[in-house]
Amino acid sequence: MATLAEGEKTEDVEEPDQLLCPITHVMYRDPCFVPESGNTYERSAIEKYWASTSSARDPLTNTVLTIQTLHTNWGMRRQVQRFLDEHPSYLPQGWPHRDVPAATSLKRPKANSIWRRVLCTAAIACAALFLAGFWHHLANQEQIPLVSSDKNPRVQTLHPPTGSKLQALKDDYQLTIRLPPAPFNSDVLSEFCFALFWLAFIGVWTASAAMGGAPALFVLFSLPFWGVGVSIALHSCSNMFLDEVLMVNNITYSITWQAFNHSLWKRSGSIPDLQGLPVRLCDSSTCTISFDSGMSEHTFGDKLREIEAKWVQEQIQQHLLNVTNHVERFGGESSRRELTHQTGGFHHPHFHSFNSAHFSVVIR
Numbered sequence: 001m002a003t004l005a006e007g008e009k010t011e012d013v014e015e016p017d018q019l020l021c022p023i024t025h026v027m028y029r030d031p032c033f034v035p036e037s038g039n040t041y042e043r044s045a046i047e048k049y050w051a052s053t054s055s056a057r058d059p060l061t062n063t064v065l066t067i068q069t070l071h072t073n074w075g076m077r078r079q080v081q082r083f084l085d086e087h088p089s090y091l092p093q094g095w096p097h098r099d100v101p102a103a104t105s106l107k108r109p110k111a112n113s114i115w116r117r118v119l120c121t122a123a124i125a126c127a128a129l130f131l132a133g134f135w136h137h138l139a140n141q142e143q144i145p146l147v148s149s150d151k152n153p154r155v156q157t158l159h160p161p162t163g164s165k166l167q168a169l170k171d172d173y174q175l176t177i178r179l180p181p182a183p184f185n186s187d188v189l190s191e192f193c194f195a196l197f198w199l200a201f202i203g204v205w206t207a208s209a210a211m212g213g214a215p216a217l218f219v220l221f222s223l224p225f226w227g228v229g230v231s232i233a234l235h236s237c238s239n240m241f242l243d244e245v246l247m248v249n250n251i252t253y254s255i256t257w258q259a260f261n262h263s264l265w266k267r268s269g270s271i272p273d274l275q276g277l278p279v280r281l282c283d284s285s286t287c288t289i290s291f292d293s294g295m296s297e298h299t300f301g302d303k304l305r306e307i308e309a310k311w312v313q314e315q316i317q318q319h320l321l322n323v324t325n326h327v328e329r330f331g332g333e334s335s336r337r338e339l340t341h342q343t344g345g346f347h348h349p350h351f352h353s354f355n356s357a358h359f360s361v362v363i364r
Contacts, residue, residue: 013087013090015027015083015092015093016079016083018079019076019079019080019083021040021041021042021045022039022041022059022060023041023042023045023046023049023059024042024045024094026042026092026093026094026095027080027083027092027093027094027095028040028042028073028076028077028080029042029080029095029100029101030042030043030044030072030100030101030103031043031072031073031076031077031080032046032070032071032072032073033070033071033073034046034058034065034069034070035069035071036058036063036065036066036067036069037058037060037061037063037065039058039059039060039061040073040076041059043070046059046070047070050068056068072103074103077100077103080100081100084098084100154171154172155169155170155171156169156170156171157169158170158177158315160308160311161307161308161311164305164307164308164311165179165180166178166179166308166311166312167180168315170315170319172322172323173249173250173323174247174248174249175246175247175248175249175315175316175319176245176246176247176248177245177246177300177312177315178243178244178245178246179243179244179245179246179300179301179303179304180243181240181241181242181243188236188240191232191235191236192233192236192237192240194232195229195232195233195236196233198225198228198229198232199226199229199230199233202222202225202226202229205222206219206222206226209222241259241260242257242258242259242264243257243258243259243261244256244257244258244300244301245258246289246300246312248271248316248319248320249271249323250271250323250324251270251271251272252268252269252270252271253268253269253271253291253298254266254267254268254269255267255268255291255298255299255300267298268298269291269293269296269298270293271320271324273293273294274291274292274293274329274330275292275293275294275329276292276329276330277313277316277317277320277329277330278290278291278292278300278313278316279292279313280304280306280309280310280312280313281299282306282309285305286302286303286304286305287301287304287305287306287308287309288300288301288302288304288309289301289304289309289312289313289316300312317330
């Protein structure tokens with residue numbers, strides 16, 4: 001209840017309409033005005049109103065605002081203070097006390113503040129991923145033991161071509177080949193930085209369109225660009241974190257993708273279903289090993305050099321001949337096929353598709 005001075009009656013105190021907020025109809029405590037419309041509101045009331053709407057609008061004119069900027073209305077504050085001085089014992093309706101909060105000269109846009117925090121968080125997360133990838137690369141400089149079968153303790157370490165990062169071992173039962181992440185070079189770093197820039201740019205663009213009241217169709221137009229950015233980011237992260245492990249025995253083969261020695265997903269097939277010796281598919285700079293099991297096709301490695309792909313193919317052939325004795329399928333000159341890609345293309349470690357018209361088959 002309002003407190004009155006001695007001899008002052010309630011009906012004697014009338015709060016001027018120009019001192020009342022249009023939203024709350026309570027006398028201003030922290031009046032501020034919107035520069036785009038020039039209208040004055042109680043700061044907490046207009047902020048609460050904006051938080052409850054899909055786009056920032058002026059409550060009186062219902063016009064869409066491009067930014068949520070608030071400036072203190074010093075003239076209105078002086079009028080409120082003058083009213084309080086004239087009625088020293090009067091507590092305005094809806095006020096908890098007569099104290100006036102300190103003024104804030106500028107309220108920065110809420111959307112900008114949120115996206116600044118989002119971008120800072122994304123930058124920190126990307127920096128952490130970058131450092132983790134660099135550490136993972138350094139850890140792979142040393143030989144990491146591969147899993148071998150316990151059925152035969154006679155394990156033999158295989159030696160890939162000089163300079164190759166491939167790691168391999170075999171016994172009488174199983175062949176295991178591991179492809180570590182790509183070397184941490186300028187190409188990996190540039191792709192990672194480009195993915196970060198692309199996603200940040202699309203994020204700011206999408207947020208600006210959404211907060212600016214753009215049509216929903218225009219905002220949804222950014223979805224394909226998000227898809228491109230996510231695809232580049234996934235490919236970049238796969239180069240930094242993913243190992244590929246190929247395991248072949250006399251019954252099945254499997255290709256497992258690992259990160260920090262933890263399996264993420266796995267593709268497997270049956271040796272009897274193989275149409276022949278796995279072939280190598282090459283473009284101008286890299287090769288991959290393809291296992292053709294009828295209706296399904298699985299690939300190992302999308303960044304093998306040709307000499308590495310030939311070595312892997314030879315190890316697989318030798319192992320299959322030792323454990324299956326299917327010379328007609330895995331031995332002889334006719335089974336050693338090489339498919340060479342005639343055009344460049346984008347390789348993904350999880351999916352590989354091609355048009356047979358783009359390849360030439362060389363029988364050696």
